Amino acid sequence: MFKIAKREQFSPVTYLWKLEAPDIAKAAQPGNFVIVRHGDGGERVPLTIADFDRQAGTITLVIQAVGKTTTSLMDLKEGEYLDDLAGPLGHARHFDKVKKVVCVGGGLGVAPTYPQLRQYKQNGAYTISIMGFRSKDLMFWIDRFKAESDELIIATDDGSFGVKGLVTGPLQEVLDKHQDVDEVLAIGPAIMMRACVAVTKPRNIKTIVSLNPIMVDGTGMCGGCRVTVGGKMAFACVDGPEFDGLQVDFDELMARAKRFDSSERESMRLFRERCHLPRQSS
């Protein structure tokens, strides 16, 4: 059982948990993820660690309610307990010495970009951040990003704040302006990462992406998270979750993300029907 020490609602569908998990906080590194599971019959969901505080013994997750589990978890209140939390999983990020880096985050990928951005900054890099949200009301952590970024660009789909449109527009401009960018980090929906790679590939800029495919165990046992990288099959949970974006087969990744769509819709429908009533344990 893991206590939700702090909870913040960023928007109708985005919320933050600070979970008491001292051992995970101690072992966590930028790039790691955890698996959460809750309730009788609950599924295992991988979530990238958005922050960790070794002193306080907490890890932070920023969760977007996209499916039944992430929607129902929104009902857990501050001070309540999550049943299962396993991690840190995946390889820790290995940071090469870079002078100038662009960190791109979009949607559910915004928060996980943060610990990496902070690490780049600590390593002495010139940091440019491009964070994408659907609209102004969905924005969060702008101050935190500002504190770690030499340049911060916000893009909103509807233009309600910052640059109107997707993150790829600003990315293109930044790369035009800064010919000396060593590395791009892109974390977000697969379609966004694919679009970022489409910008960086012609320029042959090293691009790191963090993949979040469907997993069951998250420890290499099921192989459900397999992804083709450089023509070879890899397991995102143990070989990743971060890969060389220029090598990732995004089309396959996006097709594989739809494997359970119909079942997930059915789960969601049932959940809504029950009007968010707490599930009975069977």
Add this chain to the structure above:
Amino acid sequence: MEASTKPKKTIKTIAKSKTAMPEQDPAVRAHNWSEVTLGYTEDQALAEAARCIQCKKPGCIAGCPVAINIPGFIQAIESRDFRKAYDIVAADNVLPAICGRVCPQETQCEALCIVGNKLEPVGIGRLERFVGDLALKNGWSLATSIKRNGHKAAMIGSGPASITCAVDLARAGVEVTIYEALHTAGGVLKYGIPEFRLPKKLIDRELEALQRLGVKIVTNAIIGRLYTIPQLMQEMGYETAFIGVGAGYPNLMGIPGEGFNGIFSANEYLTRVNLMRAYQHPQTDTPTGMGKKVAVIGAGNTAMDACRVSIRMGAENVYCVYRRTKKESPARAEEVHHAEEEGVKFNWLTTPVRILADERGWVRAMECIRMELGEPDESGRARPVPVPGSEFLFEVDTIVYAIGTSANPILAQTTPGLKLNQRGYIDVSPETQMTSIPGVFAGGDIVTGGATVILAMGAGRKAAHAMLQYMGIEAAAQPAHQAK
């Protein structure tokens, strides 16, 4: 002795065949998740026990990886002292209800049963299950007064190898903690073996018994990530550790098309169904994402489980596709037989070479090739050789790979100095199960590659014995059993 008052049993006086095991009707069980075999009644157990002729030099014990005193416990059944029968079994096997169900007795104890030379061997597995089930029903556990000796050991993984090792150490007074990566303990017994073959509540009861011995179970603890082995040994105060993590890293074939939707490793497929209870979806959250025409590649016990799960999940057609013939299939005969009864279709001498998908990336067919058997290979089985020009299209919408597993890389990557063999499994001393790191032992599938529950248990037992010696604990502190 009692035996002298009774007429002596001989091979000529006993029943010729095993007392039949009551089973659910195939047509009924194909649509439910209840256990297929129902277990002996007391009368049936007595009848079967009467078939054991109490050989002076029994063969059966040598066939058992944990050397249970088989004639001893059968004699106790025959004299209706079921509690004594349990005590005899439990001295060597802490999981009789489980082993009675999933051990391949036909190649172990029953293969060496003297009665079996002339007639059907004694149904040792069925009798073991009878005793194990009675014990669970009546809450029997080994009478133990454990004196803690201040020594500490960590088990990594909570499957059969670790459970056995933990029990032996706990009985000898060691403070044992089991670390399990998943949210629930039991390992392959939970995620791998389906409910209809091994009810989950049995495993839970066995785990409760383990905790009554003082063994601590910590779930959600991935060793190599949350804590490393050096941390366990240096910072967390464990004198010894046992690695029993299994070989849960699924093999694929490496043919084109394996990234398409509708292709699963048996690990994924069975974990979804067994551990995450996808058969209750959408009441539970985890779906299978399977279709209606399922091909399971491979013909081992895991393949049979995947086939029989598919039938129960409502697949219209379930095909077992294997490159050799029924004769070479590694599954237990009983499992193949059960699968046949339930409507699984077998495609022997067939292997896929390419997977084809529709425009949305979902499997629509496999291109297969026929095989023929050639000269024996290094495993001693006839090598399957493709028949040129025999390619054909096999229409399926779901493919499950049950072609074995490899070693999971996490521990090896995070444990400096842990020596592996060429196949990637952990290298151990065959006498002690100790790895290249002093105090760190290993056993089960992570050492041997995919094998059986009972072999893992045998390794766990052998390691426990060596771990006690390593910690300087008198072997006499251990209950009497012959660790092999």
